[in-house]
Amino acid sequence: MKSAVGSVKNTSLSVIFSDFKEITKAKLAISVVFSSIAGYFLGAYEVEITSILLLTFGGYCMVGASNAYNQIIEKDLDALMNRTKNRPIPSGRMSVKNALATAITLTVLGVVALFALSPKTAMFGAISIFLYTSVYTPLKTKTPLSVFVGAFPGAIPFMLGWVAATDDFGIEPGTLFMIQFFWQFPHFWALGWMLDEDYKKAGFKMLPTGKKDKGTALQIILYTIWMIVISIVPVFGFTGRLTLSIPAAVIVLMAGLVMLFFAFKLYDKRDNPTARKLMLASVTYISLIQVVYVIDKFI
Structure with a gap:
């Protein structure tokens, strides 16, 4: 009996972790963090492990938050497409309320982590979330120019690493x-x-x-x-x-x-x-x- 209960708990935790990776688009977030770290190494006079950890954590949180907000906004549209209909929200595995709580938590943690590096780093991170969720996402059904708009927040990570290392643009x-x-x-x-x-x-x-x-x-x-x-x-x-x-x-x-x-x-x-x-x-x-x-x- 105890074994069965433990198995259920492990399965539930596995599903929650899997859905967290999917709603934050873990693979994409990791690639974005990679870009930021590369920018940091290019800008740094002296590499500091603490700064790299803050940039990694803050960067993942900011990208994850953007993706979570995006999936909340597009939940009904995601249900129409083969590639997205099994995402956590349209599939019913995650409620909008829980997704929003996740997105807000990641936003706060990300801003705090990047602010610890420098205010400019936090500012650019916050701008990327705003542009991605409030401008790019709504434009996707309106005009092909959405790709042009989305290219701005998408281009920030490589630059962000340099700013994090130097506090200069x-x-x-x-x-x-x-x-x-x-x-x-x-x-x-x-x-x-x-x-x-x-x-x-x-x-x-x-x-x-x-x-x-x-x-x-x-x-x-x-x-x-x-x-x-x-x-x-x-x-x-x-x-x-x-x-x-x-x-x-x-x-x-x-x-x-x-x-x-x-x-x-x-x-x-x-x-x-x-x-x-x-x-x-x-x-x-x-x-x-x-x-x-x-x-x-x-x-």
């Missing part, structure tokens, strides 16, 4: 912001291309032309080119303490050209498998260049 974090800003367009449009049919069930307008056509593919190509240009700008010495050696710039350029190759392939084929390859290449790109930037600084 200048050309260096601005450049990191622009790299991740331009990267989001090919990434999310490739994802939007793959999920276009599902998105249309909820009325989401994610592709720039509204269609999986050459116009959308051309814009993906153009934003990929801008992303590559911004990513190698530090090699020319115009970006203050944010620098890049020639070998590192070559690696960044080659990685960008791989993305550009798939962007051109999408223009030619205009099919989901090619869009998926581009999306995967974009995920590899942003992680790779952040690692390259950090390693280049310390060698």
Whole structure:
């Protein structure tokens, strides 16, 4: 009997933990925290473990809160799409009340943790939550420009790490912001291309032309080119303490050209498998260049 009760408790805790990961989009949150930590290493004069822990905890809380608010707002729309209908709220495993309590708690904890690093860090974190939930989310069913708006909070994490390390905003974090800003367009449009049919069930307008056509593919190509240009700008010495050696710039350029190759392939084929390859290449790109930037600084 005791064993059965213990098994039920373990199962309940497992479900609660699983739903917490899903409502905060744990994988996405971890990737965002990774970007912030990379930015921190680039900006830090001296690495402090306490600062890294605060940035990690605060960053996860802020991203998790944004995702929780998003799923509360879009609960009825999520129920219409195959990829989201089993999320905690539309599936009925979590009430809106509990989801809101989770989101508010994460917001408070995140702001406090980031404020402990610096007021500017907390301010940018709070701005990202506001833009994501109050501007980007409502616009998704109104206009394809929602992707442009969403690119602003999405570009903050890489920059946030630098601000957390220096308590300063200048050309260096601005450049990191622009790299991740331009990267989001090919990434999310490739994802939007793959999920276009599902998105249309909820009325989401994610592709720039509204269609999986050459116009959308051309814009993906153009934003990929801008992303590559911004990513190698530090090699020319115009970006203050944010620098890049020639070998590192070559690696960044080659990685960008791989993305550009798939962007051109999408223009030619205009099919989901090619869009998926581009999306995967974009995920590899942003992680790779952040690692390259950090390693280049310390060698």
